[in-house]
Amino acid sequence: MKANLTKNLPKTFTQDEAFNAALKYFKNDDLAARVWLNKYALKDSEGNIYELTPNDMHRRIAKEIARVETKYANPLSEDDIFNLIKDFKYIVPQGSPMAGIGNPFQIASLSNCFVIGNSGDSDSYGGIMKIDQEQVQLMKRRGGVGHDLSHIRPKGSGVKNSALTSTGIVPFMERYSNSTREVAQDGRRGALMLSVSINHPDSEDFINAKLEQGKVTGANVSVRIDDQFMKAVKNGTEYTQKYPIFSDNPKVAKTIEANSLWKKIVHNAWKSAEPGILFWDTIINESVPDCYADLGYKTVSTNPCGEIPLCPYDSCRLLAINLFSYVENPFTKEASFNFDLFKKHVAFAQRIMDDIIDLELEKIDNILKKIDADPELDEVKSIERNLWINIKRKAEEGRRTGVGITAEGDMLAALGIKYGSEDGNAFSLEVHKTIAIEAYRASVHLAKDRGVFAIFDAEREKNNPFIQRLKEADSKLYYEMLEYGRRNIALLTIAPTGTTSLMTQTTSGIEPVFMPVYKRRRKVNPNDKDVRVDFVDEVGDSWEEYVVFHHRFKQWMEVNGIDVSKNFSQAELDELVKKSPYYQATSNDVDWLSKVSMQGAIQKWVDHSISxxxxxxxxxxxxxxxxxxxxxxxxxxxxxxxxxxxSRSGVLISNEETKEETEDKLTAFPVKRPQVLEADVVRFQNNKEKWIAFIGLIDDKPYEVFTGLSDDEDGILIPRWVNRGLIIKNRNDDGTSRYDFQYKNKRGYKTTIEGLSHKFNPEFWNYAKLFSSTLRHGMPIDKIVDLINSLQLDTESINTWKNGVARALKRYVEDGTKAKGQKCDNCKSQNLIYQEGCLTCKDCGSSKCG
Structure with a gap:
């Protein structure tokens, strides 16, 4: 009997089995293999892995979409769908759909993003608390959330409670931010967008909120700017803020110099990359769903990355089309873009997106069943239950989709077109215009077979600028839409595609390539046959230097007969890049005004927005x-x-603090980690093993630590002379973070090692996070060293590592600091002080540096 039960259980794989299979699948791309395994491979809460390679995942997704297809006329088969999505080649469901479709182990949504809000723009305390609970409930189901604060009355307004006056927007920004930081979703933090109208009297406080240390660290912030304000900026005139915003009979009104507030926005963005700007009149005027604003589709905010403006309780799921795959004969003079296949696949992408809505509705039903089965009282569950009922209603009624793209940069390079050039911008525009026309055509055809979205009304939409552009570009499509309607209220977006592009092995989203080539080293045994030794360090270890190419740059080399295995000098690499279509087309090379112009032109063919x-x-x-x-x-x-x-490095302080006040205070680290930190590289030996530590610094004080072996195949390999660099926190499209180390070689060429947290033993990484937390909260270094030394850990290896961390941090203890509770090994005196990272006895002069 036991044998039969075991036989019926799904097959599982070990971490090593799945990683090695994924590594082979991704052709030895370590980062892609780890991202897929960690984020998207099917696994249960006990860590059992049920998929060996991404094609197992693709088969799981195809099976579920095919099941939905059978509900409708002329269904696609499982193989039809599998062939579209396998190998990340053509169509790639993003994030939540990839992880959640056919996943029986999570009760979670398939939506990537949500917006919430109160009907009637209620700013009561009850309404504000309701939003707080709703965003937490959504985040725990894997969604990113946005909501607007323009309905909250400004600071100092009268209220009929014991406070007598309102506290304004900022305290509630902090509340929502803190709630986001508390929510973990599949190992990652929640993602939140907070927005406010520039017309709100507290908008300047909103803009400044994140400049103060530790404030609003769990949210992105964007300002909704109207055309009237922008005209006032351009003309140097005044602007009137109101509450309620844009009211004809405001309770509060004040006139400001538009340029003064504009300069504050610009300064803060220059200094800290926030706030973002939302050109709100453009969003509303161009929005097709806002033709139904009186029916509940008034856009109020966006998702955390800004690419999906939404009405309250609407949601969206994302999918990317891999543009590179439609280039035939890439990187040759015969290269061309297969528009016929592309048009066909855009239609399939829209159809799959519509199927995913049905799958999402099933997921919401499961969430509602889970809520009903929970033992809490009905009054406790009511907000969560009503939230998902509202979301289900919007998903059923509007059937909103998010068809987007990735690999724009690689597509252009493969065609021999320079990203950011006039030709590049023109070709990109043609591609996105094609997507718009064919996706809308597909939605019309779906309406014929499956029915229109519930509130479709051609009369409401007839003057919408986006619909008018479709009419001008393809009158047949327009008149078909009048006759048959449309299946989906809005269809298109361009989202960031961080982890998606890692797995497609292409450039991300609409962006150009970041870096086409960089160098790394690996340790070799010089006694092996056919080994190449490029570098011997000071202790006699031999190293082979090798080049890491961006995947499609490598493909360009192969197509052009360049030996990718050759040991290139830096000068040769520079010359290679100059000959390639990626030359002067990286993210740091592209002309900024050209990129803005490109975005504006493409935006006219994207009914949502562009990240x-x-x-x-x-x-x-x-x-x-x-x-x-x-x-x-x-x-x-x-x-x-x-x-x-x-721009995000360093400590930001409140505007109101004077220099003297700042100097008198104990320097505090920001709660939110700056994106870029200066970093020291510290090397040490433990039991003859070579170790390395990366110490992130703020004002030359330790803020975080990454450590591990430096000389094994999975370790960190950088030149011995590198002792300083940058630790850069980068963000993936699903909200997850990774930490990259970047240094300059002796010729000034930047080299990046991606994913420090993935390079070390997970056990070490968890303890490193603990020690980093104590550093970030300002605990004195010598106390942290004492804490580390006092830990009694389970294994010899972790204790060895622990000792190494203590040694790495000792060097930052201020000279002359007394070491309490320790005795000199020589004379047993307790009069020990730290001196250059060593313990020195003031009585006998002996020193211990271990």
């Missing part, structure tokens, strides 16, 4: 940021974000 970042060098002026923002508004962007290199 794109304008990357700027550290030395750009605030004036340039202001020019880019103004240009973005003028060319029709719906939103824009700039990131100035290094």
């Amino acid at each position: 794109v970042t304008i990357n700027l060098p550290n030395d750009v002026s605030e004036e340039l940021v202001g020019e880019l923002y103004l240009k973005a508004w003028e060319v029709g962007c719906k939103g824009v974000t700039v990131y100035r290199d290094g």
Whole structure:
């Protein structure tokens, strides 16, 4: 009997089995294999793994979508769908759909993003608390959430409770932010967008909130800016803020100099990459769902990355089309884009997205069953239950989809077109115009077979600018839509595709390539045959230097007969890049104004919005940021974000603090980790093993630590002379973070080691997070060293590692600090002090550095 039960259980795989199979699948791309295994491979809460490679996942997804297809006429088969999604080649469900479709081990939503809000713009305490609970309930089901704060009355307004006056927006920003930080979803934090209208009298407080240390660290913030404000900025005139916003009979009104507030927005964005800007009139005027605003589809905010503006309780699921795969004969003179196949696949992508809505409705039913079965009182469960009923209603009624793209940069390079050039912008525009037309055509055809979305009304939409562009571009499509209706209220987006692009092994989303090539080293045994030794370090270890290529840059080399296994010098690599279609087309090379213009042109063919970042060098002026923002508004962007290199490093302090006050205070680290930290590289030996530590610094004080073996195949291999660099916190599209180390070689060429947290033993990583937490909360270094030394851990290896961490941190203890509770090994005196990281006895002079 036991044998029969075992036989019926699904087959599981060990971590090593699945990783090695995934590594082979991704052709030895370690990072892609780990991302897939950690984020998307089917596993239960006990860590059992049920999928060996991504094609197992693709088969799982195809099976579920095919099941939905059988409900409708002319269904696609499982193999039809599998062949579209396998190998991440053509169509890639993103994030939550990839992880959740056919997953029996999670009761979670398939939606990537939600927006919530109170009907009637209620700003009562009860309404504010209701939103707080709703965002937590959504985040625990794996969703990113956005909501707007413009309904909250400004600071100092009268209220009929014991407080007598309102506290304004900022305290509630902190409440929502803190709730987000508390929620863990599949090992990651919640993701939140907070927005407010520039017309709100507290908008300046909102804009400044994140500059103060430790404030609003769990949310992205964006300002909703209307055309009237932008015209006032351009013309140097005044602007009137109101509460309620844009009211004809406001309770509060104040007139401000538009340019003064504008400069504050620009300065803060230049300094810290926030707030983002949402050009709200453009969003509303272009929005097809806002044709149904009186029926509950008034757009109020966006998801955390800004690419999906939504009405309250609506949600969206995301899917990316891999543009690179439609380039035939890539990187040759015969390269061409297969528009016929592309059009066909855009239609399939829209159809699959519509199927995923049905799967989401099933998931919501399961969530509701789970809520009903929970033992809490009905009054406790009521907010959560009503939340999901509202979300289900919007999903059923509007059937919103999020068809997008990835690999824009690689597509252009494969065609021999420079990203950011006039030709590049023109070709990208043609591609996105094609997506818009064919996705809408597919939605019309789906309406014929499956029915229209419940509130479709062609009369409401007839003057919408986006619909008018479709009519002008393809009158046949427009008149078919009048006759048959449409299946989906809105269809398109361009989202960031962090983990998706790792698995497609392409550039991310609409962005250009970040870096086409960099170098690494690996340790070799010089006695092995056919081994190449490029470098021998000071202790006699031999190393082979090898080049890591961006996948499609490597493909360009192969197509052009360049030996990818050759040991290239830096000069040769530089020359290679110059010959390639990626030359002067990286994220740091692209002309900023050209990129803004490209975004504005493409935005006209995307009915939702576009997530794109304008990357700027550290030395750009605030004036340039202001020019880019103004240009973005003028060319029709719906939103824009700039990131100035290094702008999130350092400690931000409150504007109100004077210099003298700051100097008198104990320096505190920010609760939110800056994106970029200076870092020391510390090497040490433990029991003849070579170890390495990366110590992230703020004001030359330790803030975090990453450590592990430096000389095994899975370790960190960097030149011995590197002792300083940057630890950069990068974010994936599903909200997860990774930490990359970047240094410059002797020629100034940047090299990046991706994913420090993936390079070390997970056991070490968990303890490193503990020690980093004590560092970040300002615990004195010598006390942390004492804490580490006092730990009694389970295994010899972890104790060896523990001792190494203590040694790495000792060097940061201020000279002269007394070491309490320790005795000199020589004279037994307790008069010990730290000196250059060593314990020195003041009585006998002996020193111990171990």
